[in-house]
Amino acid sequence: MTVDTELLAAMPLFEGVRRRSLDGLLRAGTVRRFAAGEAVMTIGEPAGCALLVLSGALGVVLPEGTGSRVVGAVVSGEVAGETALLNPGRRRGASVVALEESLCLELRPALMVEQAQNPAVIAIEKHLLCDLAQRIRRSNKNIQRALADEHDPRPLPERLRAAVETELP
Amino acid sequence: MNAAEIFSQVARLLETHPFVGAQTQALMAVLDSCAFSIRPPGHVLCEEGAVGQELYFVLDGAITVLRGGRELVTISAPALLGHMSVIDGTPRSARCVVAASAYIGTLSLDDHRYFLDDVGVSGTAYRRLLLSSLNQQLLRGNERCLQIISGTDEQEHIEAALGALEGWRR
Numbered sequence: 001m002t003v004d005t006e007l008l009a010a011m012p013l014f015e016g017v018r019r020r021s022l023d024g025l026l027r028a029g030t031v032r033r034f035a036a037g038e039a040v041m042t043i044g045e046p047a048g049c050a051l052l053v054l055s056g057a058l059g060v061v062l063p064e065g066t067g068s069r070v071v072g073a074v075v076s077g078e079v080a081g082e083t084a085l086l087n088p089g090r091r092r093g094a095s096v097v098a099l100e101e102s103l104c105l106e107l108r109p110a111l112m113v114e115q116a117q118n119p120a121v122i123a124i125e126k127h128l129l130c131d132l133a134q135r136i137r138r139s140n141k142n143i144q145r146a147l148a149d150e151h152d153p154r155p156l157p158e159r160l161r162a163a164v165e166t167e168l169p
Numbered sequence: 170m171n172a173a174e175i176f177s178q179v180a181r182l183l184e185t186h187p188f189v190g191a192q193t194q195a196l197m198a199v200l201d202s203c204a205f206s207i208r209p210p211g212h213v214l215c216e217e218g219a220v221g222q223e224l225y226f227v228l229d230g231a232i233t234v235l236r237g238g239r240e241l242v243t244i245s246a247p248a249l250l251g252h253m254s255v256i257d258g259t260p261r262s263a264r265c266v267v268a269a270s271a272y273i274g275t276l277s278l279d280d281h282r283y284f285l286d287d288v289g290v291s292g293t294a295y296r297r298l299l300l301s302s303l304n305q306q307l308l309r310g311n312e313r314c315l316q317i318i319s320g321t322d323e324q325e326h327i328e329a330a331l332g333a334l335e336g337w338r339r
Contacts, residue, residue, distance in 0.1 A: 133256045136306055
């Protein structure tokens with residue numbers, strides 16, 4: 001599947017990255033299209049790749065009772081399943097489904113090695129650094145809020161679970 | 170510490186924070202940019218609320234992390250400290266005090282920015298070490314919190330959850 005480089009160039013995380021670098025990233029990766037509702041990642045399976053969302057939106061899903069629940073969204077310009085790039089083989093902590101028709105660039109560990117010096121890959125790494133730092137801080141704030149909120153009628157364990165689920169890696 | 174001992178500790182640090190294509194030698198170039206010093210017990214490495222101007226490679230000794238005067242954890246070398254504040258420019262979330270005489274490599278904000286943009290192997294190793302550390306911090310914090318939730322005693326939940334903040338526990 002071919003994707004126009006301009007789609008990547010329009011993303012804030014690739015600001016200042018030359019078209020030829022973005023071309024290199026697109027050539028090295030695999031573009032995948034997911035239909036709305038399609039399963040993208042499954043909780044418990046070994047993490048083999050991350051996905052850069054090019055268009056559309058993915059939902060992070062956790063089991064609840066006999067069903068499941070969407071606890072967060074990953075939108076255009078964001079990365080889902082980044083643990084696979086750092087610790088490949090680690091089990092997925094959540095499932096991911098396409099919330100709408102979505103176009104994603106598959107990022108595999110081998111690509112991160114082969115394209116390590118590509119400014120587009122460096123841009124992804126820098127974006128992920130800020131993203132992870134923000135998610136850790138948000139998670140901490142959520143936990144603190146959950147502990148402090150005496151007016152929330154839910155039991156404390158339920159409040160804590162909700163506090164951390166929104167920032168699952 | 171001599172060069173061989175530093176190399177050995179950096180290799181151990183990479184075992185703690187693994188990533189694809191990790192190379193000790195590549196990270197050594199980052200360590201070459203650090204200012205090294207021995208800090209005695211009680212020395213305050215960084216203050217809670219201060220803006221991060223440097224990050225620390227703790228190569229020997231141990232550091233106690235405190236928030237609001239409350240001890241969160243004591244971390245033994247090798248360890249990376251103070252990187253969150255440097256990455257996102259927010260105030261430091263904890264106070265770090267030397268618990269056992271520590272040999273520390275301090276990387277300045279300028280050098281951090283240099284390696285953050287570096288297209289060479291050292292820049293790659295540096296960015297991915299930081300990524301691995303943050304990723305593990307988030308995973309550990311969440312896992313710890315979810316473990317706590319599966320407990321039975323509500324007071325226990327609260328105290329343990331406080332300890333899990335920042336994912337400091339190893």
